[in-house]
Every structure is written in C-alpha cells, then in structure tokens.
Amino acid sequence: MQSKAITPNRYIAELPEDRKDFMQKLRETILKNLPKGFEETMQYGMISYVVPHSLYPDGYHCKPADALPFLSIASQKNHIAFYHMGIYSDPNLLKWFTEEYPKHSTGKLDMGKSCIRFKNPKNIPFELFGELTTKISVDEWIAKYESVLKR
Secondary structure: OOOOOOOHHHHHHOOOHHHHHHHHHHHHHHHHHOOOOOEEEEEOOEEEEEEOOOOOOOOEOOEOOOOEEEEEEEEOOOOEEEEEHHHHHOHHHHHHHHHHHHHHOOOOOOEOOOEEEEOOHHHOOHHHHHHHHHOOOHHHHHHHHHHHHOO
16 A cells, blocks of 8 residues: 655545554654654655665665665555564664564564564554664664675
C-alpha cells in the first residue's frame, strides 16, 4: 500500500482514524530521537528518514536520484510497519534489538530483515524505537552502507 501523499503530514491525515494517533506518535518519537543530519521526507510511499544528497551526493545505489534511505514507517493494509536499515545491516544492533524487545512489548516480535510489523498498534514499543533511532549517526550509517555496498 504505497501512499501518493507528498508530505508526512498529508500521509498521516489520509490514514484511517484507528491508525492516525499511533502513526503520529511513532513519527514524533523518531523525530525526537533522530540524530542530526538525517532528514524526514516521503520516499517509496512511506514516511522516511534519509541521508540527504547534501551529505551523501551519491544517493541510493539502486536509484541515485533518491536520497540514501535509513528508516521508514508505514501504515500497510494489515499492520503498521517500522523499517530500520541499521538492524538489517548490523548484526550487533539486531542482537541488541531482539534482546530488548521482550522488555518493552508483550506482543510477539513479527520481524523480517528490516521490517518490524504490528497488527495491533497498541503493542508498538515507542520507547524502544526511540532508543533504536539514536543508535546510528549519519556518518556511521554512511560508513556501514558503503562497507556493505563495496564488498
């Protein structure tokens, strides 16, 4: 379910009522904890947090015209999704997150490689996502991205 919204505010305004408050709180949690340098935008139909071209002119290798993605949130058909490229690319961060998760949520962890899904938005561990958001700086993310890309 990709949104055609061109701003995060518009994206949230278009959500069903039962999702708006959760998505707004998730967005506010990320913005409160987002390291300097990352920028909020819309990318691939989701609210996204990226390394802007002003800091990383090469952009995303799959589509260099796009800024380097880092984190996204989306209201999908059957769940709310939190996408974090750091847990996908850093085994230590993934280990930390999976060990911390049960301390913050009673729901079972439903996770893909970079996607954490919540069928019941009441189970979203906002505090944990806030802490996760702080774990990687822009410079660290660029270095990690390039180390994986240049293998």
